[in-house]
Structures are given as structure tokens and as C-alpha cells.
Amino acid sequence: MTRLEYRLASAFLRLVGLVMALLPTHPDRVVLATARVSALDGNLLYIHRALRASHPDVDCVLLLEPYSYGLAGKLAYLARLVRGMYHLQTAGLFVVDNAYLPVHVAPHRRTTTVVQVWHAAGALKRFGLDTLQPMAEPERTFLHRNYDAVVVGGEWTRRPYAAALRTPLDRVIALGWPRTDFFFDETELAAARARVVAAYPALAGRRVVLYAPTFRGRGMGKRAAPGLDAVRLRAALPSDHALVLKTHPNLDPGATPTAGYDAVVDPAAEINDLLAATDILITDYSSSVVEFALLGRPIVLLVGDLAEYERDPGLYLDYRTEMIGTQVTDTDGVIGAITGGRFDVTGYDAFIDRQLGPARGGSSQRFVKRFVRQTAAPKG
Numbered sequence: 001m002t003r004l005e006y007r008l009a010s011a012f013l014r015l016v017g018l019v020m021a022l023l024p025t026h027p028d029r030v031v032l033a034t035a036r037v038s039a040l041d042g043n044l045l046y047i048h049r050a051l052r053a054s055h056p057d058v059d060c061v062l063l064l065e066p067y068s069y070g071l072a073g074k075l076a077y078l079a080r081l082v083r084g085m086y087h088l089q090t091a092g093l094f095v096v097d098n099a100y101l102p103v104h105v106a107p108h109r110r111t112t113t114v115v116q117v118w119h120a121a122g123a124l125k126r127f128g129l130d131t132l133q134p135m136a137e138p139e140r141t142f143l144h145r146n147y148d149a150v151v152v153g154g155e156w157t158r159r160p161y162a163a164a165l166r167t168p169l170d171r172v173i174a175l176g177w178p179r180t181d182f183f184f185d186e187t188e189l190a191a192a193r194a195r196v197v198a199a200y201p202a203l204a205g206r207r208v209v210l211y212a213p214t215f216r217g218r219g220m221g222k223r224a225a226p227g228l229d230a231v232r233l234r235a236a237l238p239s240d241h242a243l244v245l246k247t248h249p250n251l252d253p254g255a256t257p258t259a260g261y262d263a264v265v266d267p268a269a270e271i272n273d274l275l276a277a278t279d280i281l282i283t284d285y286s287s288s289v290v291e292f293a294l295l296g297r298p299i300v301l302l303v304g305d306l307a308e309y310e311r312d313p314g315l316y317l318d319y320r321t322e323m324i325g326t327q328v329t330d331t332d333g334v335i336g337a338i339t340g341g342r343f344d345v346t347g348y349d350a351f352i353d354r355q356l357g358p359a360r361g362g363s364s365q366r367f368v369k370r371f372v373r374q375t376a377a378p379k380g
Helices: 003-020 042-054 070-090 101-105 155-164 178-184 186-199 230-236 271-276 288-293 306-311 331-339 348-356 363-374
Strands: 026-034 059-064 091-096 113-116 149-152 172-174 207-211 241-245 280-283 299-302 326-328
Touching: 003 070, 003 101, 026 042, 026 070, 042 059, 042 178, 042 363, 059 070, 070 091, 070 101, 091 363, 149 155, 155 172, 155 348, 178 186, 178 271, 178 288, 178 363, 186 271, 230 241, 230 331, 271 288, 280 288, 288 299, 288 348, 299 331, 326 331
Parallel strands: 026 059, 026 091, 091 113, 113 149, 149 172, 207 241, 207 280, 280 299, 299 326
Antiparallel strands: none
């Protein structure tokens, strides 16, 4: 978004907000909104399930409206945000899992509580307003304002999220990440693995090795992770191993070569389903490490660009001394770790305690109990 686009869009949305603020409120309405995906996933999905289980008659509105590019796409997206502004000004509870422009352009009414649950778990790479290299304008000015609460995992993660999401520390609440409830339900884990194998038959009866890195850069300059030669890795792996690729959903799928993989998963697919079917995870600075650690399975961290990544965007912990998994710098290192069984699985419990605190399931229910019954009362 350019500065001119931001100024025009924000001025228009502020005007819409002033009009919508004259309309009657719906204090018992719960809105789940995202600009990332067109279907419920992650934290919003689990909150929705818990909400339906405990309050089956609740008035719940879903705003699942991914950002669009190009002039026509941006105008259509702005039109959809008018509906978002209406619900923001009239609902009792408004839950988001990423930046959402109507929230940030101006303060909302005191009768609405806005809660940010973010879309990932843990605090590994710096993000939001807390990257070591400052976010560019106009995002630096308008993003991540006007949250009444931010929900995180453990106590240690409160400060990183307060800084990244520009929210006072006393409004950052450690309830656990709802999306992690999945990993404490054996029935769901088994069902997810079955779904993945059914969708990708090449994985059946084999040890699944998943490569799921995060992206590099930001904005229009996002690029694929460097360092893995999948063709060489596939040739070195036994035939009973299946090599799988899942790129980051915010990255152009064409940016990552697909040669050598036994299966290439849709980038928009739910990562937790795939993790349930994964025996060995190859990644880097991705938050998937936090959730995969709950399964106690081997992790290989391909971090040949660690020094560069420490400079931009930066990390919340020292990867050399505080990180779990087996760290390597190139494809040879990945091959050696997997074929030689050189996996470091120590320290998982302490790592999980730091990232998630005492939360071991039930985070979705805690969220609903904390926020849904408070929607009718104005904030003080």
C-alpha cells in the first residue's frame, strides 16, 4: 500500500466509521475477521469451534476477506472493508488474527472490544513493529493500533507481542494459543494424518520429511528461503522416506523450485494438519517449530543465513544457545542429520514452557470464557 492509497482509504474508512457509529449496537455479536485467508483456520477456527460448543446460539459473523492486489482488486477489497467497519462499530466483540485496516485507521466505540490473537504461535522471529530494521511507511504509522487486548501463549511471550503489536503490556494476556489445542487431541491428530495421506498417496507407509521454511524479506520484496537442494536431498534419502514441500502462504509458490519432492502441498493448506503427518521437520525461523515441538519429533533447522537474519528482521532468542533442534547450514548438513539420525531432541520441555507457559490444551475455551461474556459491558 502506498502513502496515497493509505491516506485515501483511511480517510474514506474513517468517514464510514463515523456514520456507522450512529447505528444501533449489537453487544452480543461476535465477529471473527481476517485479511489473510478465505476460510477459517488457526486461532480463529478454534475460537469459532469453542464458541459454537459453549454458545451455540451466539450471533457470530465471519469476515474472511484476503487482501487483493491490482487497482480493481484493491477497490473491491476496500468495498468489503465497509462491511468490516460496520461490524467493528456495532459488534460487542471483534477478533482479528492479523492487521485489519478498519481497526487501525481510528479508535472504535467503547461498546466494542477488539482482540488480536495473531495467526502464529510463539515468539521466534521479530515481527510487526518490533523488527530491528524499521517497517516502511505508511505501514509503520498505521499498523497495529487500537487493540483492547492481545492474546498470547506463555508469560515470556507477552513482551515481544506487546512491542510487535504496539499494545501496552497490561493488555497482553497469556491464555495460550487456541490453535495449539489441536496437538492435545489424539483423535484430531490421527484424523489429520489420515486426511493428508489420503490427499497425497505418495506418503502412505513412508517416513514423511517436511520442508516448510518461512520467507525472507518483506512486502513486495519477499523471497524464498535459500540453501536447500531438494534434488540432492531426495537422492540421498532412503526410498521409505517421502520428501514434502510446503511454502509459506504469503510467498509466490513459483519462487521455490519443486524438483525433487515426492509431494508439493498447497501453500494455503493448514500447516498443523501437515505437521500431524510429519516425522521430521526441516525449517528455519518459522513458528511451526513451536507447535511441532509439542509432538516431540525431530527438527532440522537449516539456518545458513542466521547472521543475516539476526540483523533483519531479528530474533527474540539466541538461536545458537536457546533454540531446540539440530542446526545445519547447507544441504549436506540436512542429509547428514537425517541419514545419520543425528537429531538433538533435548530441551523441548523447557522450550515449550517458555513459549506456551502452562497452557496444555483448552486455550480456545479459556478465550471464550474470558471475552465472550464481557461483550455487553462498555470498557471503562
